[in-house]
Amino acid sequence: MSNTKNLGWKEIPEGGLIIEAGNAAKYETGSWRSVRPVRDEKKCTNCLICWVYCPDSSILVSDGKIKNIDYSHCKGCGICATECPVKAIEMVDEKEFNK
Amino acid sequence: MSKKITALTGNEAVAYAIKQINPDVMAAYPITPQTALVQKFSEYVADGLVDTEFITVESEHSAMSACVGAAAAGGRVMTATSANGLALMFEIVYIAASNRLPIVMSVVNRALSAPINIHCDHSDTMGARDSGWIQLYSENAQEAYDNTIQAIRIAEHMEVRLPVMVMQDGFITSHGIDCVEFIDDEKVTKFIGKYQPRYPLLDVNHPVTYGPLDLYDYYFEHKRQQAEAIKKSQKVVVEVGNEFKQISGREYGLFEEYHLSDAERAIVALSSTAGTAKQVVDELRAKGEKVGLLKLRLFRPFPYQEIIQALSHLKAIAILDRSDSFGGFGGPLFTEIRSALLESEKIPQNVNYIYGLGGRDINQVDITSIYADLENIVKKGKVEERIKYLGVRE
Numbered sequence: 001m002s003n004t005k006n007l008g009w010k011e012i013p014e015g016g017l018i019i020e021a022g023n024a025a026k027y028e029t030g031s032w033r034s035v036r037p038v039r040d041e042k043k044c045t046n047c048l049i050c051w052v053y054c055p056d057s058s059i060l061v062s063d064g065k066i067k068n069i070d071y072s073h074c075k076g077c078g079i080c081a082t083e084c085p086v087k088a089i090e091m092v093d094e095k096e097f098n099k
Numbered sequence: 100m101s102k103k104i105t106a107l108t109g110n111e112a113v114a115y116a117i118k119q120i121n122p123d124v125m126a127a128y129p130i131t132p133q134t135a136l137v138q139k140f141s142e143y144v145a146d147g148l149v150d151t152e153f154i155t156v157e158s159e160h161s162a163m164s165a166c167v168g169a170a171a172a173g174g175r176v177m178t179a180t181s182a183n184g185l186a187l188m189f190e191i192v193y194i195a196a197s198n199r200l201p202i203v204m205s206v207v208n209r210a211l212s213a214p215i216n217i218h219c220d221h222s223d224t225m226g227a228r229d230s231g232w233i234q235l236y237s238e239n240a241q242e243a244y245d246n247t248i249q250a251i252r253i254a255e256h257m258e259v260r261l262p263v264m265v266m267q268d269g270f271i272t273s274h275g276i277d278c279v280e281f282i283d284d285e286k287v288t289k290f291i292g293k294y295q296p297r298y299p300l301l302d303v304n305h306p307v308t309y310g311p312l313d314l315y316d317y318y319f320e321h322k323r324q325q326a327e328a329i330k331k332s333q334k335v336v337v338e339v340g341n342e343f344k345q346i347s348g349r350e351y352g353l354f355e356e357y358h359l360s361d362a363e364r365a366i367v368a369l370s371s372t373a374g375t376a377k378q379v380v381d382e383l384r385a386k387g388e389k390v391g392l393l394k395l396r397l398f399r400p401f402p403y404q405e406i407i408q409a410l411s412h413l414k415a416i417a418i419l420d421r422s423d424s425f426g427g428f429g430g431p432l433f434t435e436i437r438s439a440l441l442e443s444e445k446i447p448q449n450v451n452y453i454y455g456l457g458g459r460d461i462n463q464v465d466i467t468s469i470y471a472d473l474e475n476i477v478k479k480g481k482v483e484e485r486i487k488y489l490g491v492r493e
Contacts, residue, residue, distance in 0.1 A: 009320035014260065014328070015199035016321045017298055018308035 025073070029056070033076030035091040037069055043088035050080035050089060105279050109240040109272035112279045113179070113205045113265075114139035116247035118149055119287040122203075123174030123294075126154035126165035130184040131217045132269040133207040137179055159184040163191035170200035171309045173299025175251070178202065181269060182209035182223040189227070195262045196231030197325065198309055199297075201254030202262040204232075205247060208370070208421075209269040210457040218458020219269040221369065222422040225431045231325050233263040233332050234399040236369040238355075240277035243267040245349060246396075248282070251291045252339045259332045260297060261325075268371040270458065286346045333400045353402040355394040356409055358384060362391030364473040365410065367436060368419040369395055372454075372461055379466040390470050395432070403439035410440065415448040415473040419489075421455045429453075429486050448476050454489040465490055 013019045046066055051059040058074035060067050081089040107115075114136050117125065125144075127137045144153040152169075156162045162178050170176040180188060185206060195202050206224050210216040224234060233253060237243040243265065250263040267273055282290075298307045313321060333353065340351035355373070358380050359365055366376050373394035383390045393409055410416055418437070420430025428434060433451035440446045452469060455461045469489070476482055 006316055007320070009323040009327075012317065012320055012324075013298075014321075014324055015197060015309075016311060016313045016317070017198075018311055019298060019305070021306040 028072040030070075030072045030074055033071070033074060034094055035076045035078065036071065036094055036097065037074065037076070037078065037080050037089045038092050039066065039069065040088045040090070043086050045086055045088075047085065049083050049085060053079050053083045055079065102280055105281060106276050107240065107279055108135065108274050108276055109237075109243045109267045110134075110136035110207065110274065111139055112240040112244040112277070113247050113267070114143070115281060116244045116287075117177055117205075118143045119282075119284055120175075120177065120248065120251055120291060121149045121288075122151050122177045124152045124154065124166070124169035124176045125178060126156055126162045126169065126176070127178045127180070128156050128159050128162045128184060130159070130181045130209075132209055132219075132273045133179050133181040133184070133205070135273070136205060136207065159187040160191060163188040163195060166202050166204075167191055167195050167198065167200060170195070170202050171198065171299075172301050173296035175255075175294040176200070176202045177204065179205040179207070181207045182211050182217075185223045185227060186211060189230075192227055192230045192232065194310070197321070199260040199325075199328070200262060201251075201260055203247065203250045203254055204262065204264045205243070206264045206266050207269045207273045208266050216457040217269070219271050219371075220421045220456045220458065221266075221431075222456070224264060224266055225422040225424075227264070228399055228431060231261065231329060232399065233259075233261055233329065233336070233397075235263065235265050235336075235396055236398060237265065237267045237272065237396075238370055238373050238394060239272055240267070240275075240279050241349070242396075243272060244279055244281070245343065245347060245351065248287055248291065249336075249339050249343050249351065252342075253332060253335050255294060256332070256335045256339075257295075257297070259328055259335050261328055261332060266370065271371045280347075282347055290343070290346055329400045333397065333402055336397055351396065353395075353397045353405050354409070355392075355396065357392040357394065359391035359393055359409060360412075361389060363389040363414045364416075364470055364477065365391040365393060365413050366417045366419060366466065366469060367393045367395060367410075367432065369398070369421065369432065372419060372421065372466075375461060375463060376466050379463050379470065382463070383467070383470055388470070390473075398432070398435075401435050401439070403435070403442070406436060406439055407443045410436070410447060411443040411445050413447040414477045415450070417469045417473055418449060418451050419469075420451060420453050423453050423456065433486075448473075448480075448482055450476065450482050450484070451486045452489040453486065456491075459490050461490060
């Protein structure tokens with residue numbers, strides 16, 4: 001669910017229109033995840049294949065290098081781990097992080 | 100000012116109104132009894148008399164879908180249909196209203212199948228009464244023409260931004276030759292003004308998304324907005340009607356009262372039946388009977404407060420429905436009016452007549468018999484049969 005306060009009917013654009021481009025980033029969907037991708041920086045070659053495949057744009061890159069994974073939007077689908085040619089991404093049960 | 104009267108059908112009158120409106124896009128599929136309307140308009144397109152992009156589609160579902168796309172893109176958009184065509188559009192009819200797109204649709208009322216029937220009743224548009232569209236019913240070709248022009252202003256009003264359907268009775272009005280007084284092109288152009296789309300998809304500098312997923316956290320708020328918008332449209336209908344009088348000399352409000360203020364008995368009806376009822380009122384008035392008529396123009400939103408004011412002084416009312424609500428307690432117009440009257444301190448005796456299904460004629464004799472029934476109800480002080488079927492063989 002979103003971490004923003006739900007607005008009343010007088011405060012929102014009419015007809016369910018989205019009138020601000022790119023505002024899906026504000027809607028956090030990471031709570032859906034049951035397994036989390038964890039990257040091993042030593043194995044990672046920064047080939048960016050995971051960045052290409054991620055359906056939620058959750059691989060954060062700058063200057064051609066992977067900086068982080070956006071856990072506020074990653075849903076834990078595991079495509080990045082499957083596609084990684086050097087097996088640098090491991091899917092870890094969320095329970096491990098909520099102990 | 101000399102009046103120029105033209106003799107033509109309701110379909111031709113509305114096609115002429117659309118020609119004068121000159122919409123950006125018209126997407127329509129032919130269906131009886133609307134066919135002649137779209138055919139006439141397509142002639143205007145072929146003759147280069149309008150700038151409209153005329154989209155011939157493979158079904159009414161596609162017609163309304165094309166209208167939604169074109170309206171979201173930022174165009175002034177119109178269409179027309181009848182009966183089964185409206186039924187086939189149904190999914191997108193709701194989407195047009197929910198996306199707040201000011202599309203204007205001419206609906207030539209016709210019975211829904213089955214059995215297949217091409218003649219007039221109101222089952223098609225009454226089925227769409229909860230779709231979020233504003234509904235204007237027209238008594239004759241003149242009103243169909245006038246309402247079509249006014250509908251553009253109502254739909255596009257910034258506080259409304261909702262689609263409007265303008266009704267006329269299939270064959271009775273759509274194919275009957277009637278006298279119509281057109282308004283000059285320049286006056287119509289000035290009256291409707293230039294369309295100002297609010298969130299056009301083609302404005303690439305202000306990107307917008309139409310129709311995203313909207314779940315339990317926001318859908319309800321968007322429906323609440325819609326309820327408010329259509330409620331506000333009632334005031335706009337009156338304002339536009341007043342302004343329209345300035346260019347046409349013809350008066351339009353929420354409904355027309357015909358010898359109603361001093362009447363004891365009255366009929367409430369929509370569309371062409373009201374014309375027949377007026378004739379009967381004249382005849383009975385000549386005999387000294389205190390009878391009247393309320394012809395409802397605006398059915399959605401339903402102007403219940405004004406209707407209460409107009410009806411509560413009566414002793415008995417007959418509400419005429421040209422459609423049934425199968426399994427309901429009376430037809431759609433009856434349930435609305437009876438429910439509204441509960442807000443009144445004085446509730447007149449009331450009775451519902453379901454009539455004219457599939458184009459079954461209603462004539463002066465039928466309407467005279469209704470006023471006679473109302474007289475008996477007044478005498479007895481009670482209604483023996485609340486929901487009646489008028490003109491059906493037992």
